Amino acid sequence: MSAMENDRAGRIGGQILAVEGVSLAFGGVKALSDVSFDVREHEVRAIIGPNGAGKSSMLNVINGVYHPQKGTIRYQGREYHHMDPHEVAVSGIARTFQSLALFKGMSVLDNIMTGRNLRMRSNILLQALRIGPALREENEHREVVERIIDFLEIQAYRKTPVGRLPYGLQKRVDLARALAMEPKILLLDEPMAGMNIEEKQDMCRFILDVNDEFGTTIVLIEHDMSVVMDISDRVVVLDYGRKIGDGTPDEVRGNQAVIDAYLGVSH
Amino acid sequence: MIYRENGQFKSSYAADQQMLPIGQDRVFMVALLVFVFAVLPAVLGDYVFLSLLIPFLILTIAAIGLNLLVGYCGQISLGHAAFMAVGAYAAYNLVLRVPQLNFLLVLVLAGLVAAAVGLVFGIPSLRIKGLYLGVATLAAQFFIDWVFARVKWFTNYAHSGSVQTAPIEMFGWTIDSPVEKYVFLLSLLIVFTLIAKNLVRSHIGREWMAMRDMDVAAEVIGIRPVYAKLTAFAVSSFYCGIAGALWGFMHLGAWEPLAFNLTLSLNLLFMIIIGGMGSVLGCYFGAAFIVVLPIVLNQVPAWIGFPISTAMASHLEFMIFGALIVFFLVVEPNGLARLWAIGKEKLRLWPFPH
Ligand SMILES: Nc1ncnc2c1ncn2[C@@H]1O[C@H](COP(=O)(O)OP(=O)(O)OP(=O)(O)O)[C@@H](O)[C@H]1O
Numbered sequence: 001m002s003a004m005e006n007d008r009a010g011r012i013g014g015q016i017l018a019v020e021g022v023s024l025a026f027g028g029v030k031a032l033s034d035v036s037f038d039v040r041e042h043e044v045r046a047i048i049g050p051n052g053a054g055k056s057s058m059l060n061v062i063n064g065v066y067h068p069q070k071g072t073i074r075y076q077g078r079e080y081h082h083m084d085p086h087e088v089a090v091s092g093i094a095r096t097f098q099s100l101a102l103f104k105g106m107s108v109l110d111n112i113m114t115g116r117n118l119r120m121r122s123n124i125l126l127q128a129l130r131i132g133p134a135l136r137e138e139n140e141h142r143e144v145v146e147r148i149i150d151f152l153e154i155q156a157y158r159k160t161p162v163g164r165l166p167y168g169l170q171k172r173v174d175l176a177r178a179l180a181m182e183p184k185i186l187l188l189d190e191p192m193a194g195m196n197i198e199e200k201q202d203m204c205r206f207i208l209d210v211n212d213e214f215g216t217t218i219v220l221i222e223h224d225m226s227v228v229m230d231i232s233d234r235v236v237v238l239d240y241g242r243k244i245g246d247g248t249p250d251e252v253r254g255n256q257a258v259i260d261a262y263l264g265v266s267h
Numbered sequence: 268m269i270y271r272e273n274g275q276f277k278s279s280y281a282a283d284q285q286m287l288p289i290g291q292d293r294v295f296m297v298a299l300l301v302f303v304f305a306v307l308p309a310v311l312g313d314y315v316f317l318s319l320l321i322p323f324l325i326l327t328i329a330a331i332g333l334n335l336l337v338g339y340c341g342q343i344s345l346g347h348a349a350f351m352a353v354g355a356y357a358a359y360n361l362v363l364r365v366p367q368l369n370f371l372l373v374l375v376l377a378g379l380v381a382a383a384v385g386l387v388f389g390i391p392s393l394r395i396k397g398l399y400l401g402v403a404t405l406a407a408q409f410f411i412d413w414v415f416a417r418v419k420w421f422t423n424y425a426h427s428g429s430v431q432t433a434p435i436e437m438f439g440w441t442i443d444s445p446v447e448k449y450v451f452l453l454s455l456l457i458v459f460t461l462i463a464k465n466l467v468r469s470h471i472g473r474e475w476m477a478m479r480d481m482d483v484a485a486e487v488i489g490i491r492p493v494y495a496k497l498t499a500f501a502v503s504s505f506y507c508g509i510a511g512a513l514w515g516f517m518h519l520g521a522w523e524p525l526a527f528n529l530t531l532s533l534n535l536l537f538m539i540i541i542g543g544m545g546s547v548l549g550c551y552f553g554a555a556f557i558v559v560l561p562i563v564l565n566q567v568p569a570w571i572g573f574p575i576s577t578a579m580a581s582h583l584e585f586m587i588f589g590a591l592i593v594f595f596l597v598v599e600p601n602g603l604a605r606l607w608a609i610g611k612e613k614l615r616l617w618p619f620p621h
């Protein structure tokens with residue numbers, strides 16, 4: 001275990017993403033107030049905090065769904081006041097959603113294939129006739145998607161409409177769709193919420209495997225403290241939109257402000 | 268259709284993506300093609316072609332077009348008959364002013380003109396959805412109706428605004444008998460069905476469906492709403508433009524500006540609701556239903572000794588449509604196509620239900 005941790009620590013690189021002084025409000029509701037933190041290459045970075053702390057909003061700022069009123073986002077050496085969802089996707093940031101956001105009228109396979117869309121180039125005429133390059137391209141990407149399906153062990157459900165899958169498996173498809181983008185950074189919004197112990201263990205294993213095997217940087221929101229302490233390298237703690245803690249799991253655990261924030265909050 | 272799928276495993280992704288992956292389905296399809304191309308023309312009379320099959324084939328093309336937009340991309344349109352009008356008048360003017368053009372080329376150009384107009388009227392979809400988009404497309408319907416009624420150039424300054432067409436000649440073949448029209452239209456419908464099927468299982472189709480099902484997630488994956496929605500409007504209007512040209516030249520022969528009014532737009536919507544949103548096959552069911560129902564209502568009561576007046580029949584028609592639409596919207600939003608799929612599944616398992 002410690003050997004593996006050392007190994008991981010050795011792989012963690014320089015800063016890949018930094019959020020600086022970000023504030024976001026919806027009318028009178030301050031979702032985020034002057035939040036700064038950074039993410040290093042190949043690390044597992046957790047964001048924790050009580051309900052309504054602004055965790056999901058933070059991810060939405062990073063991938064351009066929300067535009068913050070203040071602050072900047074530094075990514076790949078450039079500074080942005082806000083991000084554009086399309087550009088973010090192109091530049092290699094993928095995400096999963098807290099409340100499932102799968103394409104419910106489509107099969108598992110098609111859902112995951114959408115993760116490859118950005119890489120598919122053949123024009124509409126070639127697609128209409130489904131000849132030559134269009135067909136080749138479709139098969140190439142299908143192969144990548146099949147590998148992801150094998151990796152996440154959902155072979156049996158390929159052709160099932162996602163809406164008919166149990167919740168735990170839908171979460172897995174959501175992850176599969178994000179992985180299909182072969183992202184550099186993967187933003188996971190409560191990937192284990194509502195799962196039983198075994199499902200959580202499977203999900204943890206997948207996340208760590210992605211991190212180890214593909215070197216994908218992971219930003220993870222999670223309520224289950226034991227999971228967070230187990231798999232993350234560094235943790236940001238938010239409360240009422242403010243950052244109240246930042247550091248290794250052990251540092252955060254000993255932080256008085258964090259302990260106070262969690263007192264009386266049941267999860 | 269009573270056969271088993273087992274034992275037919277796919278060894279490559281290409282094989283897995285075939286439209287008819289099951290051997291027996293392919294045999295059935297060949298038999299069906301022989302039937303519709305060889306048997307039907309030999310046995311049916313002109314009346315059936317003129318009042319049933321020709322309108323059915325053309326409306327199916329239009330319904331597929333509308334379904335690509337509404338059923339697959341999730342954007343509502345109440346103005347698609349207007350895009351049919353654009354196609355019809357584009358074809359009329361092309362044939363009139365450039366008589367040497369091959370009719371197939373005329374059709375493609377008419378489709379492209381309709382696609383361009385559809386694309387423009389699709390722009391509001393970038394900002395609004397649902398009811399508001401419905402109203403915006405309604406405006407397209409009224410505006411385009413108005414243009415063809417007022418701008419005389421489009422109707423070549425015809426007195427009543429009514430335009431006439433002559434039989435089409437193509438590659439030395441004059442398409443004038445009902446059977447010839449039927450064969451020509453059937454071939455076109457097959458081509459357009461294949462194209463639609465190809466599109467919806469390619470990445471453009473997945474983009475449309477992603478926009479329909481969850482637009483925020485689609486954007487985060489990198490799908491551009493502008494591109495997805497506008498291509499859906501363009502392709503959809505392309506189909507309707509071609510269907511409109513065919514409706515004018517092959518079905519009506521002569522028409523007035525109001526031939527492509529709101530009623531036709533609503534009928535197209537009824538077709539895809541009854542047939543099945545997001546199903547190409549459903550368009551066949553929906554179009555067949557819309558074409559057959561009035562005829563059944565007009566004829567059947569008389570056959571069984573209960574003659575009803577034409578007015579009564581058309582009232583009944585509205586009532587039945589209304590009831591069915593409520594039924595499908597509430598009970599089975601995927602329409603007849605879904606009922607068909609369920610029936611097939613039941614048959615496949617028969618006689619062992621488990
Ligand atoms: N689109 C929105 N419109 C208005 N208010 C919003 C919106 N999104 C988030 N908020 C508000 O911002 C605050 C932070 O919400 P956020 O979803 O980021 O919290 P969270 O930390 O993810 O909570 P949870 O653990 O419950 O998921 C909440 O008060 C929420 O009501």
Ligand SMILES: [Mg+2]
Binds near residue numbers: 055098
């Ligand atoms: Mg949240």
